[in-house]
Amino acid sequence: MTIRQQLARLLHHRRDLVGINRRNVELVYAQNPRKHYPIADDKLLCKVHLERAGVPVSRTIVTCDGLRDIPATLRALEDHAEFVVKPAHGSGGAGIVVVGERVTGGWRRAGGGKVTLRDLHRHLADIVFGAYSGDLTDRAFVEERIVPHQTFVELWADGLCDLRVITLRGTPVMAMVRVPTLQSGGRANLHQGGLGLAVDLATGHTVRAVHRGRSVTHHPESNAPLVGLALPAWDQVLEVARAAAGGVPLGYLGVDIVVDRERGPLVLEINARPGLEIQNVHGRGLAAAIAEVGA
Amino acid sequence: MTDHHERRLRVTLAVLIALPLALIAYKIFVLGYHPRDVLPRTQYHVTLEMTLDGHGSDVRIRSFLPLSDEHQQISDEQSSAPGMHFTSDTTGPSRLATWTGNGVPDGARLRYGYSLLASPLQFDLDPELPVPDGYGSSLAPYLRPEDDIQVDAPEIAATLHQIGADHGSTTARLHAIYDYTSSLPQRPFKGTTDALTALRLGEASCNGKSRLFVALARAAGLPARLVGGLILQSGTKRTSHQWVEVYIAGHWVPFCPTNHHFASLPETYLVLYRGDEALFRHTADVNFDYRFHISTSMVPSPGARESFGALNVWALFDRLGLPFMLLQTVLMLPVGALVVVLFRNVIGLPTFGTFLPALIAAGAGQTGPWWGIVGVLIAISVVVLLRWAIQRLELLHSPTLAILLAGVTTALLGTSLLAERFGQLHLARVTFFPIAVLAIASERFYLAVTEQGTPKALKELGGTLVVTLACFVVMHSLALQIVLVGFPEVLLLVVAANVYLGRWVGVRLLEYRRFTPVLTGGAP
Numbered sequence: 001m002t003i004r005q006q007l008a009r010l011l012h013h014r015r016d017l018v019g020i021n022r023r024n025v026e027l028v029y030a031q032n033p034r035k036h037y038p039i040a041d042d043k044l045l046c047k048v049h050l051e052r053a054g055v056p057v058s059r060t061i062v063t064c065d066g067l068r069d070i071p072a073t074l075r076a077l078e079d080h081a082e083f084v085v086k087p088a089h090g091s092g093g094a095g096i097v098v099v100g101e102r103v104t105g106g107w108r109r110a111g112g113g114k115v116t117l118r119d120l121h122r123h124l125a126d127i128v129f130g131a132y133s134g135d136l137t138d139r140a141f142v143e144e145r146i147v148p149h150q151t152f153v154e155l156w157a158d159g160l161c162d163l164r165v166i167t168l169r170g171t172p173v174m175a176m177v178r179v180p181t182l183q184s185g186g187r188a189n190l191h192q193g194g195l196g197l198a199v200d201l202a203t204g205h206t207v208r209a210v211h212r213g214r215s216v217t218h219h220p221e222s223n224a225p226l227v228g229l230a231l232p233a234w235d236q237v238l239e240v241a242r243a244a245a246g247g248v249p250l251g252y253l254g255v256d257i258v259v260d261r262e263r264g265p266l267v268l269e270i271n272a273r274p275g276l277e278i279q280n281v282h283g284r285g286l287a288a289a290i291a292e293v294g295a
Numbered sequence: 296m297t298d299h300h301e302r303r304l305r306v307t308l309a310v311l312i313a314l315p316l317a318l319i320a321y322k323i324f325v326l327g328y329h330p331r332d333v334l335p336r337t338q339y340h341v342t343l344e345m346t347l348d349g350h351g352s353d354v355r356i357r358s359f360l361p362l363s364d365e366h367q368q369i370s371d372e373q374s375s376a377p378g379m380h381f382t383s384d385t386t387g388p389s390r391l392a393t394w395t396g397n398g399v400p401d402g403a404r405l406r407y408g409y410s411l412l413a414s415p416l417q418f419d420l421d422p423e424l425p426v427p428d429g430y431g432s433s434l435a436p437y438l439r440p441e442d443d444i445q446v447d448a449p450e451i452a453a454t455l456h457q458i459g460a461d462h463g464s465t466t467a468r469l470h471a472i473y474d475y476t477s478s479l480p481q482r483p484f485k486g487t488t489d490a491l492t493a494l495r496l497g498e499a500s501c502n503g504k505s506r507l508f509v510a511l512a513r514a515a516g517l518p519a520r521l522v523g524g525l526i527l528q529s530g531t532k533r534t535s536h537q538w539v540e541v542y543i544a545g546h547w548v549p550f551c552p553t554n555h556h557f558a559s560l561p562e563t564y565l566v567l568y569r570g571d572e573a574l575f576r577h578t579a580d581v582n583f584d585y586r587f588h589i590s591t592s593m594v595p596s597p598g599a600r601e602s603f604g605a606l607n608v609w610a611l612f613d614r615l616g617l618p619f620m621l622l623q624t625v626l627m628l629p630v631g632a633l634v635v636v637l638f639r640n641v642i643g644l645p646t647f648g649t650f651l652p653a654l655i656a657a658g659a660g661q662t663g664p665w666w667g668i669v670g671v672l673i674a675i676s677v678v679v680l681l682r683w684a685i686q687r688l689e690l691l692h693s694p695t696l697a698i699l700l701a702g703v704t705t706a707l708l709g710t711s712l713l714a715e716r717f718g719q720l721h722l723a724r725v726t727f728f729p730i731a732v733l734a735i736a737s738e739r740f741y742l743a744v745t746e747q748g749t750p751k752a753l754k755e756l757g758g759t760l761v762v763t764l765a766c767f768v769v770m771h772s773l774a775l776q777i778v779l780v781g782f783p784e785v786l787l788l789v790v791a792a793n794v795y796l797g798r799w800v801g802v803r804l805l806e807y808r809r810f811t812p813v814l815t816g817g818a819p
Contacts, residue, residue, distance in 0.1 A: 013814040014802055021640055022800035213812065280812045 016285030023276060027290070031169065031251025032272045039248050040272035044088045044141055046248070053247025055240060056266050058084075064140040070124045073142070074117060081107060082145040085120070087127040087138050092189055095132030097123055098145060110145075111158060146266065149232045149259040155179050155224050163199070163237060163257040163265075166274055166286070167245040172238055173289040175199040176281045177206065177231070182221050195219065196281035197226055204234025210281045233264050240265040304798060311791035315784035322782065338594040339527045341565065341587060342408035345575075348582040349399025354379070356394040356577040359523070359568035360407065366560055367413045375406040388520075388569040399581075412594070413527070416560040418548045424465040426516045434542060437518035441571055443489035444506050444521075446513040450494055460515050465543060469550070469558075472511045476504045476552035501553040502537040506571070508552050509539050518542035522549065523574060524567040531588050535574050538564070593773045624657045626779040627770040629789050631656055634766045640796055643803030644758040647739035652759050655736065656766035658729040664767040668760055669722070670707065674733040675740050675756065677706045682741065696738055703737050704730060 018027070039049055050057050061083055064073040077083065081102045087095040097120075098110035106116040126132070127140040152161040159180040166174045176196050183193035190196050195216070198208040209216050209226035217227050231237070241255045244267045254274025257265050279285050347354060360383055363369045374381050379396035394405055430438070440446035455461045460471035480498040488496075488503025490510035499507065505521055512519035519541045526536050538551035538560075549560040567574065577583045631653025638644045638652075646652050659667025681702045685695065707730070714722035736759075743752035769775065779785055807814060 010807060010811075010814045017802055017806070017810050017813050019800070019802040019806045019810075020643075021803060025798055025800050210812070215812075276810075280810060283812050285810075285813050 013285065016287045017279065018276060018286040018290070020276065023273075027168070027252040028273055032253075033249070036249045037272050040250060040253070040270050042088050043086060043269050044139055046270055049248050050244055050267055050270075053243060055243045055247050056263060058143040058146055058260075058266050058268070061142045061144060063142075064124050064128060066128050066137070066139075067125065070121060070128075073124060073140070074121060077120070077142060080142075084143045084145050085123060085127075086141055086143065087132040088141060089133035089135065089138050095123075095127055100145075146258050147261045149261050151229065151232050152177075152259065155219065155226070156181070156222060160258060162268060163231070163259070164274070164278065165237070165241040165255045165257060166278060167241055167253045167255055168290055168293045169251045170242055170245045171293045172201055172241050173293060174278055174282060174286055175201055175241075176278050179219065179226075181211075181219070190275075190277045190281070195226065196277065197229075198282040199231060201238070204231045204237070205229065206231070208281065208283060210283075213280065215283075232259055237265045240267060244270060304794070308791055308794055311787050311794060315782070315787040318784040319782050336412060336594055337562075337591050338410055338412055339565070340408065340410050340590045340592065341525070341527070342406055342589075343585060343587055345394075345405040345583065345585045347399070347403050347405075347577070347584070348401040349396065349403050350581070351398050351400060352578075354394075354396050354399040354403075354578045354581055356405070356575065356583070358392050358575050359572070360390045360392045361409070361411065361524075361565055361567055362390050364566075365414070366416050367411050367565060369409050369411050371408075371410040373406075373408045378403065379405065381407075389567075389572070411565065413562045413565065415562045416549060418543075418546065418558040420466045420469070420543065420548070420558055422464060422466045424544060426465050426468065430518060430542075434518045437520050437542060438513050438516075440510075440513075443487065443571060444510045444513070445489065445491045446510050448491055448510075450491060451510050451514050454494060455511055455514050458511075460511060465517060468515045468517065469512070469541060469543075472508055472515065473550055473552060473557055476508045476511070477555055479504060479507075479552075481553065501551075504552045505537045505539045508550065512539070512541050520547075520569055521571045522566055522569050523572060525565045525587060525589070527563045527565055527589055527591075529589055529591050531586050533586060535567070536564070540569065622780065623770075623776045624660065626783065626786070627776060628653055628657060629786055630775065630779070631766040631770045633789050633792055634769050635762055636793060636796055638758070638762045638765065640799065641801070641803060643805035644762060645755045646759045646762050647736065647743065647755055651732075651736060651739060652762040653766050653770070654732045655759075655763045656770050658732040659763075659767055660771065664764055666722070667767070668763065670733055671736050671760070671763075673706055673710055674703045674737045677702045678737045678741050679744075682744065696741060699737055699741060700734050703733055707733070 039046055044060075044063060047057050047060065061080060062073050062076040064070060081100065083099050085097045085099070090096075097115065099115055099120075100108035100110050102108075103114065106114050106119070109115045124140050127138055130136050130138045132138065146160065148160060155161050155177075156179050161177055161179045164176050164178060165172045176198055178190065179195040179197065181193055181195060190210075193212060196210045197206040198210075199205070200207050206227055206229045211220055218225055237257055237259065240257055244255045244257075245253050248270065250270070250272050252272070252274075254271035256268040256270070258268055259265050276286075343358070345356065345358075347356070360372075361367060361369050362385065376394055376396075378399065379394045381392070381394050383390055383392045385391075392407070396403070438446070445451060452461075454475070458471045458475045460468040460475075462468075463471075479493070482496075482498045482500050482503070488499050488506065490503075490506040493499035493503035493507040496503075502521075509519040509521055519539055521537055522540050523535055523537050525532070536553075538549060538553065538556070540547040540549050542548075548558050549564075550557060551560075551564075575583065575585060628650075632649055635646060635649050635652050639646060639649070655667055655671060656664065659670075662670070678699050681699050682695075685698060690698075711723045740752060740756060743755050747755075802810075
């Protein structure tokens, strides 16, 4: 293909693409009033809004608002196992510790190693000191550990695959599954080497998979097939996404959902400025889907 | 976006564009501003450097310094003559400079520097102007023979007759003399050539041709004199130049038969003295040597300062005693910020904040862009090293930054000390780079490293440096600076551009690469 033809093709699809400028002006600024950003940025505040709207979320075991709360928090956890410690603020999975079964002197840590009471104490202190929030203080909270649905375990056993559904004024417009890899350090972040699977909204089937900008058909490490999978409880997933979007005063969202083996779809968190990489995963722009809803 | 919103935007844009254009038109057509004065002019900086070995005895040196007149305006004169006494005295048409000293050692070095702005001169001669019958006594010396200007030699009279310069109007005689002398073959002869020798050889250097011109003009009844000076070119030179002036209808009119200027003087000619003089006279046996160092810079034309009458920010800064540099920084910062916006939102290059590249570019005004960038890189290297060193102390954020700032300051001073020791004066200048800007740059880099990781921080650093260079080029465009000084309302156009870009939803240039799979219909 000549350079001219290539250019013509690039320019032809340009209108389908939502770039950062367009996302900010037409979606984020137009749909998400800045004063409501804290609902998306503070995971605890978000949970309050979602629970009030009847959206299923992971159960909170205990919250820790400051240094003084740490002893009480640890006492509350003594009889628990299989939980996750998170900072209310923080992005990209920073500061999240996943704890497994009880062992002597502590708990088994997901991905290997042990977590002692002392480790937990220090981690909680780090969180409330704002080590992960880029701020002076933060809150910590502890949730029950999610047991992912078998479909997702088969994709990647050691971490959590999540579903990202983009919603515009309550309507899902695009969705993908994010699958961790060894390269991505067990995190489902596309920029760090995670996989993105494009999901057909109507059927809940995966139609395309992308790893580091390249189209693939199998997981590069587990070799699990990635395309043509039927995702479990798809109708419920969409229902939960709609409910979450309807439960907060933000019009343009990325809703992150996991499917628990027993409880079904649960909302992990929401994002008021969802990234645009989902377009590369799908190989098409968001513009058409957005025009359908009417921005 | 609602229609109402859309309309409000359009009205805002229309006002922001129409208002400054109307003001500019008003200033030009009603107040009589001259936009052509906006073009910058070349300012020359000349330094005369003289060296001599005094052998511990008494030394006397005499030379000429330029005078301001309608052709040249001299300013910022600076004299450096350690251990010697300097006087200057304007007698007649030249300014004599004298350096005297007792017990002057070997290797003495004298300097005299000045800046000048020159305008070309062009005279229109009346072709019918008759040769006057007589002149006042003050002009008598310019008609008499001199040692090297043999006005009364028979060969001069014969040549005058032969070239037809012994009759006709003043202009006709001058044309004949000019055509004859300027057509003589050029000879790269460095010493003095008198008028007769030039005539007999039929070829000459600039001073020979000029003396012959003066001799012929005087013989034709026209007062004439030799002029000595420099042809201004950037660089170092020893060669001076001679041309002539003829007194015509109350004016001394310049002619240069060597470089073919008839009744005109180019901008590049610097007049140092008038008359058949030697540029230097000095005590014998002092191993005297000299050099002229010439450099140029672009400056606002004096016309620009004068024409911008109303709302003259320039005059305000003059009254407050603030430097022009500060004025341009203040006015150009919004323009620099617009450049940053273009790079971030249209090209998609990440930078540390919106102001930082513009601030670095403004701060680099004194040192030049590359030394500004060297300063930033030194500061950031210190941040990286110190951060690595004190990381294990697990200090809180603000004290960490304060320690980094101490490190940056120390490193810059240390760099200057070392550079000065090794004679690297350019590098020594990095401390002149505003420390506040470097401090902000360091903090931004530190935050980017801790929050987004080193690769992303380095990417932003690269973007910042590229955009800084672009900002420097735009912000230090003298023409743009003078437009803004004369027409500060142009800033409203900058605001208009930002309003437009603030609602621009186009795809950023670098996004074409990032979203290639989307743009090629999911190809790879």
